[in-house]
Amino acid sequence: MILIDRQRCARCGGCIDVCPEGALTLAEARLVVSRACTDCGSCLSACPMGALHHGGEAAAPGLLPSLRRRYDVIVVGAGPGGSVAAETAARAGLSVLLLEKRQEIGSPVRCAEGVGHEALASFITPDPRWIAAEVTRAEINASTGGTTRTLRADGGRGYILERRLFDRVLAERAAAVGAEVRVKAAVNGLLIEDGRVRGVRVRRYDLGEGPCEVEVEAQVVIAADGVEGQLGRWAGLTAPLPLRDTMVCAQYLLAGIEIDPACTSYFIDYSLAPGGYAWIFPKGEGRANVGLGVQADLWRDVAGPRTVLGFLDRFIEERPFLARGYPVTLVAGNVPVALPPTRLVSDGFMLVGDAARQVDPLTGGGIINAMAAGHLAARTAAEAIAGGDTSASRLAPYAEAWHRERGRKMERNYRLRERFAPASRADERFLQAFALAVG
Ligand SMILES: Cc1cc2nc3c(=O)[nH]c(=O)nc-3n(C[C@H](O)[C@H](O)[C@H](O)COP(=O)(O)OP(=O)(O)OC[C@H]3O[C@@H](n4cnc5c(N)ncnc54)[C@H](O)[C@@H]3O)c2cc1C
Ligand code: SF4
Ligand code: SF4
DSSP states (O other), X not given: OOEEOTTTOXXXXXXXXXXXXXXXXXXXXXXXXXXXXXXXXXXXXXXXXXXXXXXXXXXXXXXXXXXXSEEEEEEEOOSHHHHHHHHHHHHTTOOEEEEOSSSSXXXXXXXXXXXXXXXXXXXXXXXXXXXXXXXXXEEEEEEETTEEEEEXXXXXXXXEEOHHHHHHXXXXXXXXXXXXXXXXXXXXXXXXXXXXXXXXXXXXXXXXSSOSEEEEEEEEEEEOOOTTOXXXXXXXXXXXXXXXXXXXXXXXXXXXXXXXXXXXXXXXXXXXXXXXXXXXXXXXXXXXXXXXXXXXXXXXXXXXXXXXXXXXXXXXXXXXXXXXXXXXXXXXXXXXXXXXXXOSEETTEEEOGGGGTOSOTTTOOOHHHHHHHHHHHHHXXXXXXXXXXXXXXXXXXXXXXXIIIIIHHHHHHHHHHHHSOGGGTTSHXXXXXXXXXXX
């Protein structure tokens, strides 16, 4: 039976129609081969990626210029944190490699896409190409014991992004100033020598013929590999995320609804979204990101649906103005609402963004925090490299700057979330803090 290299497969479907046995099908996220396969080999000729093979290693297609074996900085993950880090490091004159395991930067989206104007504008001029809607109002609905209280705020300017485009634009900016960007390049190990990170092991498809796994060295590795990131664990900085610090989220992009196009809405209600909240973020033209996040250790004990998606479906069904819409996209993803690890750096290694749990524990917002951390980390890395010392103590100013500029506030919000039991977050003091956090 033919073998599929799933990491290499681009899920284009090109091989399916050439199979005489009808043995190949494209499930949503992967190609599947059935027992009907006679190993005739026809599909190998139809695959642009070299993803099919009879056994052993698949052939490397050699599409792009070769990677070098050594860079000043390797950034892992081309989310907002990684791309800003790569851009900052490249602007400082360093040789930079930005590695992304997905085949399309920014896709699939795992986000409600809301950001504040001022914070965003301090990094990049807002551009209608990647902004779906501008919002100027927020409404927080808090319910407990059948009573609902609503806080309304006008004038807080913000945006609902098109992250699929936004993330790519950030990576393009890094490339424009000299960072080498690679997609479908998954880091599957760290090179560690005497406790010091010296580089990464990467599965790549752009080196021409030869082995598919290569070791690339760097003076500093910046791990911006997001919520699913493993590099922090491999470096000994992070431990598994406790369930109570994990927000489990589901979201639809609903089309065909009528809502205030300039108002974001939040719903805090323990029975609706245990330990979290539901949101409606307008995206223009009768569309909105409608989602909710629940605390992972709580929701299964609450009477109601048996999946988080079920909680979302119920939220929508109970609101006729939403129920008349249709989901055109489903997003599932988790948010770490935890304290950051004790150490954000080790010798030759830095952690950034969701990988470093740099998310606001009250709101789950992490886009701007990741960008800020990426910038601070790369700036510190550049100074350390210029000084010829990339030990943990020389990289530590990044952790200090992060703590001073944003981390302290995140820790305060974490403690606040701890102080109010999940079922008592309709409390006036919690709501005021939540309102401040959403801007
Ligand atoms: C449902 C939901 C709603 C959200 N809503 C908001 C919101 O409205 N506003 C907000 O500010 N934040 C929101 N967030 C959080 C926000 O999406 C994240 O905080 C943000 O994306 C973090 O950026 P990052 O660069 O750290 O990581 P990511 O954006 O997660 O990027 C990490 C990248 O690393 C890549 N990667 C991982 N491992 C490897 C590897 N081994 N090799 C190569 N590449 C790798 C991944 O493919 C990914 O592209 C939401 C999150 C969820 C799940
Ligand atoms: S080897 Fe032949 S029978 Fe098997 S999946 Fe490919 S085309 Fe189909
Ligand atoms: S042709 Fe190649 S890349 Fe496309 S679906 Fe088939 S195996 Fe995957």
